[in-house]
Amino acid sequence: MKHLFAILALVAAAHTALAQTRPVADMAKFENQLKTTAEKLKSIESDFTQVKHLDMFDEDVTSKGRFYYLKDNKISLDYSKPLSYLIVINGGRLKIVADGKKSVMQLNTNKMMNEMQDMITACMVGDLSRMNNNYELTYQEDDRQYIVSITPRSKTVKEYVSAIEIRLSKADMSVDQLRMYENEADYTDYRFTNKRFNQITDESRFKID
Amino acid sequence: MARRLPKILMVSIFCLAANAVFSQPIIVPGKTARHNLQIDTRGNHLSGMMIARPIAAGPRVLATSYFGPTIFDFTLAPDSLKVNSCVEPMRRPKVLALLERDLRVILVDRNRAKLKKQTPGLELRKSGTGFGKSVYTIIYNADGSVKQVLIKHPWIRLRMTLEELKEGG
Numbered sequence: 001m002k003h004l005f006a007i008l009a010l011v012a013a014a015h016t017a018l019a020q021t022r023p024v025a026d027m028a029k030f031e032n033q034l035k036t037t038a039e040k041l042k043s044i045e046s047d048f049t050q051v052k053h054l055d056m057f058d059e060d061v062t063s064k065g066r067f068y069y070l071k072d073n074k075i076s077l078d079y080s081k082p083l084s085y086l087i088v089i090n091g092g093r094l095k096i097v098a099d100g101k102k103s104v105m106q107l108n109t110n111k112m113m114n115e116m117q118d119m120i121t122a123c124m125v126g127d128l129s130r131m132n133n134n135y136e137l138t139y140q141e142d143d144r145q146y147i148v149s150i151t152p153r154s155k156t157v158k159e160y161v162s163a164i165e166i167r168l169s170k171a172d173m174s175v176d177q178l179r180m181y182e183n184e185a186d187y188t189d190y191r192f193t194n195k196r197f198n199q200i201t202d203e204s205r206f207k208i209d
Numbered sequence: 210m211a212r213r214l215p216k217i218l219m220v221s222i223f224c225l226a227a228n229a230v231f232s233q234p235i236i237v238p239g240k241t242a243r244h245n246l247q248i249d250t251r252g253n254h255l256s257g258m259m260i261a262r263p264i265a266a267g268p269r270v271l272a273t274s275y276f277g278p279t280i281f282d283f284t285l286a287p288d289s290l291k292v293n294s295c296v297e298p299m300r301r302p303k304v305l306a307l308l309e310r311d312l313r314v315i316l317v318d319r320n321r322a323k324l325k326k327q328t329p330g331l332e333l334r335k336s337g338t339g340f341g342k343s344v345y346t347i348i349y350n351a352d353g354s355v356k357q358v359l360i361k362h363p364w365i366r367l368r369m370t371l372e373e374l375k376e377g378g
Contacts, residue, residue: 052277056269056293057241057262063275077276082374083245085256085275098256098275099247159297160278180277182294188277 021147024139030146037173038127043200044069044174046192048077055185067192069125073117074206088208089117095208104208112156119157119164123150124190126168126175144170172197235355235371236261236268236316244358244371246272251366259371261316266291268316285312310336311360311369314345340364 024030045068052061065079079085086097092108094117107113115134122130131137134154140147150164160182167177174197178190236242241262248255257274267287272280281299284291290309292300299305314321314336322334322345334345346359358371 050277052273054260054271056264056282057260057271059241061243061258061260061273079275082243082258087276096254096256098254099245101254101256103254182279186279190277 021140021142024141024146027139030139030141033173034126034128034168038129040198041125041127042071042198044125044192044195044197045200046195049189049191049193050079051189051191053187053189067124067190068200068205069121070200070203070206073121074203075121075124076205078205088206089121090206090208092117093208115154115157116160119152119161123164123166123178123180124175126166126173128166141170145176146170146173234316235358236263238263243374245374247370247372249368249370258374268312269293270312270316281308283309283312285309285317307341307362311343311345314343315347315358315360315371319345319347 045066048065048067050063050065052063054061062081063079063085064081065077065085068074068076068078073089073091075087075089077087079087086095088095089107092106092114094105094107096103096105105113107117118130119135122128128137128148131150134152134157136151136153138149140149146168148166148168150166152158152161152163161180162183163181165177165179165181166175168174169176172195174195175192177192179187180190181187235244241260244259244261246257246259248257257272257280259270259272261268261270263269264284267285269282269284271282274280278296279294281295282293283295284293290305292305295305299308310321314334319332319334322336322343324332325335326333330349330351332345332347332349334347336343336345342362342364344359344361344363346357346361347355348357348359350356354373356373360369360371362368
Protein backbone atom coordinates (compact mmCIF):
# COMPACT_ATOMS: atom_id res chain seq x y z
CA MET A 1 0.00 0.00 0.00
CA LYS A 2 2.86 2.37 0.90
CA HIS A 3 4.38 1.70 -2.52
CA LEU A 4 1.11 2.55 -4.24
CA PHE A 5 0.96 5.94 -2.50
CA ALA A 6 4.61 6.58 -3.39
CA ILE A 7 3.97 5.75 -7.06
CA LEU A 8 0.86 7.94 -7.14
CA ALA A 9 2.75 10.81 -5.51
CA LEU A 10 5.59 10.44 -8.03
CA VAL A 11 3.18 10.39 -10.98
CA ALA A 12 1.39 13.46 -9.61
CA ALA A 13 4.71 15.28 -9.09
CA ALA A 14 5.90 14.37 -12.61
CA HIS A 15 2.61 15.55 -14.08
CA THR A 16 2.85 18.84 -12.19
CA ALA A 17 6.43 19.35 -13.35
CA LEU A 18 5.42 18.67 -16.97
CA ALA A 19 2.46 21.02 -16.83
CA GLN A 20 4.33 23.77 -14.99
CA THR A 21 5.22 26.74 -17.12
CA ARG A 22 8.33 28.87 -16.77
CA PRO A 23 9.83 31.75 -18.71
CA VAL A 24 11.55 30.62 -21.92
CA ALA A 25 15.12 29.77 -20.91
CA ASP A 26 16.75 30.17 -24.32
CA MET A 27 15.03 32.96 -26.25
CA ALA A 28 17.67 32.95 -29.02
CA LYS A 29 17.00 29.26 -29.71
CA PHE A 30 13.24 29.85 -29.65
CA GLU A 31 13.45 32.78 -32.05
CA ASN A 32 15.78 30.91 -34.36
CA GLN A 33 13.48 27.86 -34.46
CA LEU A 34 10.51 30.11 -35.15
CA LYS A 35 12.31 31.91 -37.98
CA THR A 36 13.56 28.69 -39.61
CA THR A 37 10.10 27.12 -39.43
CA ALA A 38 8.42 30.21 -40.90
CA GLU A 39 10.90 30.21 -43.79
CA LYS A 40 10.30 26.54 -44.60
CA LEU A 41 6.54 26.64 -44.11
CA LYS A 42 4.53 26.80 -47.33
CA SER A 43 1.23 25.28 -46.27
CA ILE A 44 -0.67 23.66 -43.41
CA GLU A 45 -3.64 21.34 -43.55
CA SER A 46 -5.23 20.08 -40.32
CA ASP A 47 -8.38 19.21 -38.41
CA PHE A 48 -9.55 21.75 -35.90
CA THR A 49 -11.87 21.79 -32.94
CA GLN A 50 -13.21 25.14 -31.85
CA VAL A 51 -14.65 25.53 -28.36
CA LYS A 52 -16.32 28.77 -27.38
CA HIS A 53 -16.47 29.10 -23.63
CA LEU A 54 -19.14 31.43 -22.31
CA ASP A 55 -18.88 31.93 -18.61
CA MET A 56 -22.55 32.82 -18.13
CA PHE A 57 -23.80 29.73 -19.94
CA ASP A 58 -23.05 26.41 -18.32
CA GLU A 59 -21.95 24.70 -21.52
CA ASP A 60 -19.37 25.24 -24.21
CA VAL A 61 -20.16 25.59 -27.90
CA THR A 62 -18.07 23.17 -29.95
CA SER A 63 -17.48 23.38 -33.70
CA LYS A 64 -15.28 21.22 -35.90
CA GLY A 65 -13.79 21.38 -39.34
CA ARG A 66 -10.68 21.51 -41.52
CA PHE A 67 -8.07 24.24 -41.47
CA TYR A 68 -5.97 25.20 -44.51
CA TYR A 69 -3.17 27.72 -44.80
CA LEU A 70 -1.17 28.63 -47.87
CA LYS A 71 1.68 31.11 -47.88
CA ASP A 72 1.18 34.11 -47.92
CA ASN A 73 -1.89 35.03 -45.93
CA LYS A 74 -4.32 32.54 -47.47
CA ILE A 75 -6.53 30.85 -44.89
CA SER A 76 -9.57 28.64 -45.14
CA LEU A 77 -11.67 27.34 -42.26
CA ASP A 78 -14.11 24.74 -43.51
CA TYR A 79 -16.60 23.98 -40.71
CA SER A 80 -18.55 20.73 -40.78
CA LYS A 81 -20.17 20.88 -37.32
CA PRO A 82 -22.60 22.11 -36.04
CA LEU A 83 -23.28 22.99 -39.68
CA SER A 84 -21.51 23.62 -42.94
CA TYR A 85 -19.79 27.02 -42.91
CA LEU A 86 -16.79 28.27 -44.86
CA ILE A 87 -14.42 31.16 -44.25
CA VAL A 88 -11.71 32.10 -46.75
CA ILE A 89 -9.23 34.94 -46.25
CA ASN A 90 -7.14 35.83 -49.29
CA GLY A 91 -5.50 39.03 -50.46
CA GLY A 92 -7.27 41.36 -48.08
CA ARG A 93 -10.66 39.86 -48.85
CA LEU A 94 -12.93 37.69 -46.75
CA LYS A 95 -15.40 35.18 -48.18
CA ILE A 96 -18.07 33.53 -46.06
CA VAL A 97 -20.32 30.79 -47.39
CA ALA A 98 -23.20 30.09 -45.03
CA ASP A 99 -26.62 28.57 -45.59
CA GLY A 100 -25.70 28.16 -49.26
CA LYS A 101 -25.16 31.92 -49.64
CA LYS A 102 -21.85 33.62 -50.33
CA SER A 103 -20.69 36.96 -48.93
CA VAL A 104 -17.45 38.69 -49.87
CA MET A 105 -16.02 41.54 -47.80
CA GLN A 106 -13.05 43.80 -48.36
CA LEU A 107 -10.85 43.74 -45.27
CA ASN A 108 -8.01 45.99 -46.34
CA THR A 109 -10.16 49.10 -46.68
CA ASN A 110 -10.75 49.10 -42.93
CA LYS A 111 -7.64 49.60 -40.79
CA MET A 112 -9.02 47.67 -37.84
CA MET A 113 -10.26 44.74 -39.94
CA ASN A 114 -6.94 44.64 -41.74
CA GLU A 115 -5.09 44.49 -38.44
CA MET A 116 -7.41 41.77 -37.14
CA GLN A 117 -6.82 39.75 -40.31
CA ASP A 118 -3.03 40.03 -39.94
CA MET A 119 -3.21 39.13 -36.27
CA ILE A 120 -5.44 36.07 -36.78
CA THR A 121 -3.34 34.78 -39.68
CA ALA A 122 -0.10 35.26 -37.73
CA CYS A 123 -1.52 33.51 -34.67
CA MET A 124 -3.03 30.58 -36.54
CA VAL A 125 0.21 29.72 -38.30
CA GLY A 126 2.53 30.77 -35.47
CA ASP A 127 4.35 33.43 -37.49
CA LEU A 128 5.07 35.80 -34.64
CA SER A 129 7.47 37.88 -36.72
CA ARG A 130 4.36 39.60 -38.11
CA MET A 131 3.28 40.83 -34.68
CA ASN A 132 4.29 44.48 -34.60
CA ASN A 133 4.62 46.99 -31.79
CA ASN A 134 0.85 47.10 -31.45
CA TYR A 135 1.09 43.95 -29.36
CA GLU A 136 2.83 43.03 -26.14
CA LEU A 137 4.26 39.51 -26.17
CA THR A 138 5.40 37.35 -23.25
CA TYR A 139 6.97 33.92 -23.57
CA GLN A 140 6.67 30.84 -21.37
CA GLU A 141 7.44 27.17 -21.88
CA ASP A 142 6.79 23.78 -20.42
CA ASP A 143 8.35 20.49 -21.47
CA ARG A 144 6.17 20.09 -24.58
CA GLN A 145 5.22 23.57 -25.72
CA TYR A 146 6.14 27.21 -25.97
CA ILE A 147 3.33 29.41 -24.70
CA VAL A 148 3.13 32.90 -26.15
CA SER A 149 0.74 35.40 -24.57
CA ILE A 150 -0.23 38.34 -26.73
CA THR A 151 -1.99 41.47 -25.53
CA PRO A 152 -3.14 44.04 -28.08
CA ARG A 153 -2.26 47.61 -27.15
CA SER A 154 -5.01 49.12 -29.31
CA LYS A 155 -8.27 49.79 -27.46
CA THR A 156 -10.26 49.13 -30.64
CA VAL A 157 -8.71 45.68 -31.17
CA LYS A 158 -9.09 44.94 -27.45
CA GLU A 159 -12.86 45.37 -27.79
CA TYR A 160 -12.88 42.23 -29.92
CA VAL A 161 -9.85 40.34 -28.58
CA SER A 162 -8.55 41.23 -25.14
CA ALA A 163 -5.70 38.68 -25.19
CA ILE A 164 -4.40 35.68 -27.12
CA GLU A 165 -2.51 32.62 -25.97
CA ILE A 166 -0.68 30.49 -28.53
CA ARG A 167 0.72 27.07 -27.70
CA LEU A 168 3.45 26.00 -30.11
CA SER A 169 4.62 22.40 -30.26
CA LYS A 170 8.33 22.11 -29.46
CA ALA A 171 8.48 19.15 -31.86
CA ASP A 172 7.72 21.13 -35.04
CA MET A 173 6.97 24.70 -33.86
CA SER A 174 3.44 24.48 -35.23
CA VAL A 175 0.39 25.85 -33.42
CA ASP A 176 -1.23 23.20 -31.22
CA GLN A 177 -3.73 25.51 -29.63
CA LEU A 178 -4.86 29.09 -29.97
CA ARG A 179 -7.00 30.76 -27.32
CA MET A 180 -8.61 34.12 -28.04
CA TYR A 181 -10.00 35.91 -25.01
CA GLU A 182 -12.89 38.32 -25.51
CA ASN A 183 -12.71 39.28 -21.85
CA GLU A 184 -11.33 37.70 -18.71
CA ALA A 185 -13.99 35.01 -18.59
CA ASP A 186 -15.04 34.27 -22.19
CA TYR A 187 -12.74 32.80 -24.80
CA THR A 188 -12.60 30.68 -27.95
CA ASP A 189 -10.15 27.79 -28.21
CA TYR A 190 -8.91 26.41 -31.52
CA ARG A 191 -7.09 23.07 -31.31
CA PHE A 192 -5.24 21.86 -34.39
CA THR A 193 -4.65 18.13 -34.90
CA ASN A 194 -3.55 15.76 -37.69
CA LYS A 195 -1.34 18.46 -39.18
CA ARG A 196 0.26 18.06 -42.59
CA PHE A 197 2.84 20.55 -43.79
CA ASN A 198 3.74 21.70 -47.30
CA GLN A 199 1.33 19.28 -49.01
CA ILE A 200 -1.19 21.68 -50.56
CA THR A 201 -0.74 22.03 -54.32
CA ASP A 202 -4.23 23.11 -55.35
CA GLU A 203 -4.96 26.77 -54.59
CA SER A 204 -8.62 26.63 -55.67
CA ARG A 205 -10.01 26.39 -52.15
CA PHE A 206 -8.60 29.86 -51.43
CA LYS A 207 -10.23 31.43 -54.44
CA ILE A 208 -12.51 34.41 -53.83
CA ASP A 209 -14.65 35.55 -56.73
CA MET B 210 -78.03 26.89 -33.55
CA ALA B 211 -78.38 23.55 -31.71
CA ARG B 212 -77.40 21.73 -34.87
CA ARG B 213 -74.38 24.00 -35.31
CA LEU B 214 -73.24 23.65 -31.69
CA PRO B 215 -71.17 20.47 -32.10
CA LYS B 216 -69.35 22.04 -35.06
CA ILE B 217 -68.70 25.27 -33.12
CA LEU B 218 -67.49 23.26 -30.14
CA MET B 219 -65.23 21.15 -32.31
CA VAL B 220 -63.73 24.24 -33.94
CA SER B 221 -63.32 25.90 -30.52
CA ILE B 222 -61.64 22.81 -29.05
CA PHE B 223 -59.36 22.58 -32.09
CA CYS B 224 -58.41 26.26 -31.72
CA LEU B 225 -57.76 25.89 -27.99
CA ALA B 226 -55.68 22.76 -28.60
CA ALA B 227 -53.77 24.47 -31.38
CA ASN B 228 -53.03 27.40 -29.09
CA ALA B 229 -51.93 25.11 -26.28
CA VAL B 230 -49.72 22.89 -28.41
CA PHE B 231 -48.29 25.52 -30.73
CA SER B 232 -47.30 28.08 -28.16
CA GLN B 233 -44.25 26.42 -26.74
CA PRO B 234 -41.61 28.96 -25.75
CA ILE B 235 -38.22 28.96 -27.45
CA ILE B 236 -36.39 29.07 -24.14
CA VAL B 237 -37.26 27.04 -21.08
CA PRO B 238 -35.71 27.21 -17.60
CA GLY B 239 -32.57 25.15 -17.11
CA LYS B 240 -31.93 24.71 -20.82
CA THR B 241 -29.77 26.59 -23.29
CA ALA B 242 -31.42 27.07 -26.69
CA ARG B 243 -29.18 27.28 -29.76
CA HIS B 244 -30.32 28.59 -33.12
CA ASN B 245 -28.69 29.21 -36.44
CA LEU B 246 -29.09 32.95 -37.01
CA GLN B 247 -29.17 34.34 -40.54
CA ILE B 248 -29.28 38.04 -41.25
CA ASP B 249 -29.99 39.35 -44.74
CA THR B 250 -29.81 43.03 -45.42
CA ARG B 251 -29.33 44.93 -48.67
CA GLY B 252 -27.71 42.02 -50.51
CA ASN B 253 -25.49 40.96 -47.62
CA HIS B 254 -25.88 37.64 -45.88
CA LEU B 255 -24.50 37.09 -42.38
CA SER B 256 -24.70 33.95 -40.35
CA GLY B 257 -24.01 32.95 -36.77
CA MET B 258 -25.45 31.30 -33.72
CA MET B 259 -27.94 32.64 -31.22
CA ILE B 260 -27.71 31.21 -27.73
CA ALA B 261 -30.42 31.96 -25.21
CA ARG B 262 -31.10 30.90 -21.65
CA PRO B 263 -33.48 32.16 -18.97
CA ILE B 264 -31.66 33.52 -15.92
CA ALA B 265 -32.97 35.27 -12.81
CA ALA B 266 -32.57 38.76 -14.32
CA GLY B 267 -34.44 37.80 -17.53
CA PRO B 268 -33.50 35.92 -20.71
CA ARG B 269 -29.80 36.16 -21.55
CA VAL B 270 -29.33 36.24 -25.32
CA LEU B 271 -26.02 36.04 -27.10
CA ALA B 272 -25.24 36.06 -30.80
CA THR B 273 -21.89 34.79 -31.97
CA SER B 274 -20.26 34.38 -35.35
CA TYR B 275 -19.36 30.78 -36.19
CA PHE B 276 -15.71 31.84 -36.16
CA GLY B 277 -15.96 32.70 -32.47
CA PRO B 278 -16.31 36.40 -31.66
CA THR B 279 -19.47 37.52 -29.89
CA ILE B 280 -21.68 39.92 -31.85
CA PHE B 281 -23.96 40.89 -28.98
CA ASP B 282 -24.78 39.71 -25.49
CA PHE B 283 -27.97 41.07 -23.91
CA THR B 284 -30.00 40.47 -20.79
CA LEU B 285 -33.69 41.15 -21.37
CA ALA B 286 -34.52 42.48 -17.92
CA PRO B 287 -38.27 43.08 -17.34
CA ASP B 288 -38.00 46.85 -17.69
CA SER B 289 -34.76 47.41 -19.55
CA LEU B 290 -32.19 45.98 -21.92
CA LYS B 291 -28.83 45.26 -20.32
CA VAL B 292 -26.08 45.31 -22.96
CA ASN B 293 -23.37 43.00 -21.63
CA SER B 294 -21.40 43.41 -24.84
CA CYS B 295 -22.08 44.49 -28.40
CA VAL B 296 -19.88 45.10 -31.43
CA GLU B 297 -19.49 48.77 -32.27
CA PRO B 298 -21.51 48.99 -35.53
CA MET B 299 -24.60 47.69 -33.73
CA ARG B 300 -24.21 49.84 -30.63
CA ARG B 301 -26.70 52.43 -31.84
CA PRO B 302 -29.88 53.23 -29.91
CA LYS B 303 -32.17 52.56 -32.90
CA VAL B 304 -30.53 49.21 -33.70
CA LEU B 305 -30.59 48.16 -30.05
CA ALA B 306 -34.25 49.16 -29.70
CA LEU B 307 -35.17 47.15 -32.81
CA LEU B 308 -33.29 44.08 -31.59
CA GLU B 309 -34.78 44.38 -28.13
CA ARG B 310 -38.31 44.52 -29.52
CA ASP B 311 -37.75 41.50 -31.76
CA LEU B 312 -36.15 39.46 -29.00
CA ARG B 313 -38.90 40.30 -26.53
CA VAL B 314 -41.57 39.21 -29.03
CA ILE B 315 -39.76 35.98 -29.87
CA LEU B 316 -38.40 35.02 -26.45
CA VAL B 317 -40.55 36.71 -23.80
CA ASP B 318 -44.10 37.36 -25.00
CA ARG B 319 -45.33 36.79 -28.54
CA ASN B 320 -48.50 38.77 -27.76
CA ARG B 321 -46.42 41.96 -27.95
CA ALA B 322 -47.09 41.58 -31.69
CA LYS B 323 -50.64 41.23 -33.01
CA LEU B 324 -51.69 37.80 -34.19
CA LYS B 325 -52.75 38.02 -37.85
CA LYS B 326 -52.94 34.40 -38.86
CA GLN B 327 -52.70 31.08 -37.09
CA THR B 328 -52.75 27.53 -38.41
CA PRO B 329 -51.49 24.43 -36.57
CA GLY B 330 -48.05 24.77 -38.15
CA LEU B 331 -47.72 28.52 -38.52
CA GLU B 332 -48.26 31.79 -36.72
CA LEU B 333 -48.07 35.23 -38.32
CA ARG B 334 -47.73 38.31 -36.13
CA LYS B 335 -47.23 41.98 -36.91
CA SER B 336 -46.24 45.06 -34.96
CA GLY B 337 -45.41 48.68 -35.64
CA THR B 338 -45.90 50.79 -38.74
CA GLY B 339 -43.67 52.48 -41.29
CA PHE B 340 -39.99 52.08 -40.53
CA GLY B 341 -40.87 50.28 -37.30
CA LYS B 342 -43.02 47.69 -39.05
CA SER B 343 -42.11 44.13 -38.13
CA VAL B 344 -43.54 40.85 -39.38
CA TYR B 345 -42.94 37.68 -37.39
CA THR B 346 -43.55 34.27 -38.93
CA ILE B 347 -43.21 31.35 -36.54
CA ILE B 348 -43.17 27.86 -38.01
CA TYR B 349 -43.73 24.89 -35.71
CA ASN B 350 -42.67 21.27 -35.70
CA ALA B 351 -45.35 18.59 -35.41
CA ASP B 352 -44.63 18.32 -31.66
CA GLY B 353 -45.35 22.02 -31.16
CA SER B 354 -41.76 23.13 -30.72
CA VAL B 355 -40.57 26.11 -32.73
CA LYS B 356 -38.84 25.06 -35.97
CA GLN B 357 -38.12 28.41 -37.53
CA VAL B 358 -38.69 32.08 -36.82
CA LEU B 359 -38.61 34.62 -39.61
CA ILE B 360 -38.45 38.30 -38.71
CA LYS B 361 -38.95 40.85 -41.48
CA HIS B 362 -38.49 44.59 -41.31
CA PRO B 363 -39.70 45.46 -44.81
CA TRP B 364 -38.99 49.19 -44.69
CA ILE B 365 -35.37 48.81 -43.73
CA ARG B 366 -34.92 45.67 -45.84
CA LEU B 367 -33.74 43.58 -42.91
CA ARG B 368 -34.62 39.93 -42.58
CA MET B 369 -33.57 37.61 -39.77
CA THR B 370 -34.10 33.86 -39.63
CA LEU B 371 -33.69 31.63 -36.61
CA GLU B 372 -33.55 27.87 -36.98
CA GLU B 373 -33.09 25.44 -34.14
CA LEU B 374 -29.69 23.74 -34.08
CA LYS B 375 -30.07 20.08 -33.19
CA GLU B 376 -27.74 18.49 -30.65
CA GLY B 377 -24.61 17.08 -32.24
CA GLY B 378 -24.99 19.31 -35.25
